[in-house]
Amino acid sequence: MTSDAAVAGAGVFLDTSALYALFDADDSACSAAGRVWRALATIDTSLHTSNYVLLELSALLQRRLGLGAVDALAAYVLPWVHVTWVDQALHAEAVAGLLAARQRDLSLVDCASFAVMRRLGLRRVFTFDQHFAMQGLEVLS
Secondary structure: OOOHHHHOOOOEEEOHHHHHHHHOOOOOOHHHHHHHHHHHHHOOOOEEEEHHHHHHHHHHHHHHOOHHHHHHHHHHHHHHEEEEOOOHHHHHHHHHHHHHHOOOOOOHHHHHHHHHHHHHOOOEEEOOOHHHHHOOOEEEO
């Protein structure tokens, strides 16, 4: 369990796995995601994600939970989140990272997230994806 003190301070990147778990009560990480989300809501930290995460998340929400979940994301989560748009340079960095990693289960979205986090100087991420810890990042989950 993550304490308020552990999430205070510099910004936090929001990954697909954590955001999805907030919406799906049947997701095994739903309860843990709710605890971290409530802690994030009570402290002074900036929340960040990328348009790649939002694309991936929206597709999952729509397919698995319906358009109401996408609407709830737009209405109740996104107003509080800074979205970094992956530009040509970030995309190229992500592709290079993906190819260099040579890991079949590592996604381009994850590699783009790593690139965005580096650009923004973020070290903490709200995720349930082990690839972020493998990058040496501080995982909130």
